[in-house]
Amino acid sequence: MTDNPHSDLHRRGFLRGAALGVGAVGAVAGGATVLAGSAATAATPSATSPAAPARRKAGFHGVHQAGIVEDVQLSTAFLSLDVTAADRRELTELLHTVTERARFLTSGGTPAALGITDSPSDSGTLGPQVPGDGLTVTAGVGxxxxxxxxxxxxxxxxRLTRMPAFDDDDLDEAWCHGDLSLQLSAPHADTVLHALRDIARNTRGGMQVRWRMDGFTSPPRPSGTPRNHLGFKDGTANPEVADPAVADHLVWVGAGAEPAWTAGGSYQVVRLIRMLVEFWDRVSITEQERMLGRTRDTGAPLDGSHEFDTPKFSQDPAGDVIPLDSHIRLANPRTAKTENSRLLRRGYNYDRGMDSNGNLDMGLVFVCYQQDLERQFAAVQQRLAGEPMVDYISPFGGGYFYALPGVRDRTDWLGRALLA
Structure with missing residues (x-):
C-alpha cells in the first residue's frame, strides 16, 4: 500500500463503494470529481438532438462486448484511465465494480435506496428510474x-503496445495511452453523462481519468452514412460485420492465436484527430473530392453514382478519375493482398469550441476494431503516410487498447479470464 494518506483515503472510498454491489453507490461525498482531476479532461458535451429516438436496452451479456459491431450511436464519451488500485486484488475489485455498474446502467432499474443520512445513490439526472436507453459500455486494457x-x-x-507516432502525427503525451479504456455510447447525451458520473463515483480510488473526449454522430443528411466535420460521409466502406464469418475474420480474436483469455475480444485503436476546418473550407470542392476520392454530396466514388458503389480502381490504373493518392485508394486499394487489412471503423465528431488562438477546435474521435493491429490498422496507416489530406488534419492523441471479451452471464465479470 502507498504511504500517501490521501491515496489511502481514495482507495478506502473505492473499496467501500465496490462492496455495496449492484444498484448501490459508495457514500463518499463528491465522488464524481475524479473526472475533473486530470489536466486533459476538458471536453464540450456531445451535441445530440433532444429528439433522438429512444433505443431498446442493449444486451449486456454475451461472448463479445456490446458497442463494437453495433450501429454507431448519437452520443459517446471515450475515456482513458490510469489504474490507481494498489495490487491485483484491488484491480479485481475494480473490474468487478465496473461490471456491476455497467450491468445495472445498461439494463436500467431503480437506484438503491440508502439511509436518509447518506448521499443519494444516483445523481438523479435521468429521473427516479434509470431507463437503460440503449446504453453500451465497452471496456479495454492498455x-x-x-x-x-x-x-x-x-x-x-x-500485438498490444503503446501507440507509436506515425508519419504526420503531432502527438501530445497528455492525450495518449492509458491503463484502461472505457467508451459509453447512447442515443442521448444525458444517458452517457449519467453513466460516466455513476461509474466514476463507484470506482473512486481505483482508477482516475487520464484523458476524455466526448463525441457525437450527426443524423444522415440526407440519407446513408453520417458526415464528419469535413462534410463528407464517414465509414461508407466498413466491412459487413453483421455477417458472423466476416466479423470472426476481421474483428474478433479467436482461440489459439493469442493468450487464451483474449478469445472473444478485439484490438481497439483510438485516434483523436483535429480537423483544420477553417483551412479546409477555403479549398475548392473539386480539390476536396479528389483528395477523398468521393463526391461530397452523394458519397459515391468519383467513378460511380451511389454511395455504396465499389470504386473500379483496376479500370483506372493511372488515377485519371480517382487519383492514386486519394484517401479511399490508399486506405483500401481493394486488392487481394489488402483484403485482410480492412478494419471496422467507428467515428464520432467532436467540438471543443476554440483554441487559445481563437481557431475552431473540432475534429474526429476515430475508433476502430480489428483482429490484428499490424496486419490491419498499422498497414493502413503506413499506406496513408503523406496523403494530401495531412495538410488539413492533425492527429494529436489516442492509444492502443484491447477490448476485453464479453461478460457471459451474471456470474461473470470484465477481465475474469485475464485475472484468473
Missing part, C-alpha cells in the same frame, strides 16, 4: 496494465 504492478506481464496480448 499495454501499461501489463507492467510489474499486477503480475500480468506474461498475459499481455501479443
Amino acid at each position: 499495454a501499461s496494465l501489463f507492467d510489474g504492478r499486477f503480475g500480468l506481464a506474461d498475459r499481455k496480448p501479443l
Whole structure:
C-alpha cells in the first residue's frame, strides 16, 4: 500500500463503494470529481438532438462486448484511465465494480435506496428510474496494465503496445495511452453523462481519468452514412460485420492465436484527430473530392453514382478519375493482398469550441476494431503516410487498447479470464 494518506483515503472510498454491489453507490461525498482531476479532461458535451429516438436496452451479456459491431450511436464519451488500485486484488475489485455498474446502467432499474443520512445513490439526472436507453459500455486494457504492478506481464496480448507516432502525427503525451479504456455510447447525451458520473463515483480510488473526449454522430443528411466535420460521409466502406464469418475474420480474436483469455475480444485503436476546418473550407470542392476520392454530396466514388458503389480502381490504373493518392485508394486499394487489412471503423465528431488562438477546435474521435493491429490498422496507416489530406488534419492523441471479451452471464465479470 502507498504511504500517501490521501491515496489511502481514495482507495478506502473505492473499496467501500465496490462492496455495496449492484444498484448501490459508495457514500463518499463528491465522488464524481475524479473526472475533473486530470489536466486533459476538458471536453464540450456531445451535441445530440433532444429528439433522438429512444433505443431498446442493449444486451449486456454475451461472448463479445456490446458497442463494437453495433450501429454507431448519437452520443459517446471515450475515456482513458490510469489504474490507481494498489495490487491485483484491488484491480479485481475494480473490474468487478465496473461490471456491476455497467450491468445495472445498461439494463436500467431503480437506484438503491440508502439511509436518509447518506448521499443519494444516483445523481438523479435521468429521473427516479434509470431507463437503460440503449446504453453500451465497452471496456479495454492498455499495454501499461501489463507492467510489474499486477503480475500480468506474461498475459499481455501479443500485438498490444503503446501507440507509436506515425508519419504526420503531432502527438501530445497528455492525450495518449492509458491503463484502461472505457467508451459509453447512447442515443442521448444525458444517458452517457449519467453513466460516466455513476461509474466514476463507484470506482473512486481505483482508477482516475487520464484523458476524455466526448463525441457525437450527426443524423444522415440526407440519407446513408453520417458526415464528419469535413462534410463528407464517414465509414461508407466498413466491412459487413453483421455477417458472423466476416466479423470472426476481421474483428474478433479467436482461440489459439493469442493468450487464451483474449478469445472473444478485439484490438481497439483510438485516434483523436483535429480537423483544420477553417483551412479546409477555403479549398475548392473539386480539390476536396479528389483528395477523398468521393463526391461530397452523394458519397459515391468519383467513378460511380451511389454511395455504396465499389470504386473500379483496376479500370483506372493511372488515377485519371480517382487519383492514386486519394484517401479511399490508399486506405483500401481493394486488392487481394489488402483484403485482410480492412478494419471496422467507428467515428464520432467532436467540438471543443476554440483554441487559445481563437481557431475552431473540432475534429474526429476515430475508433476502430480489428483482429490484428499490424496486419490491419498499422498497414493502413503506413499506406496513408503523406496523403494530401495531412495538410488539413492533425492527429494529436489516442492509444492502443484491447477490448476485453464479453461478460457471459451474471456470474461473470470484465477481465475474469485475464485475472484468473
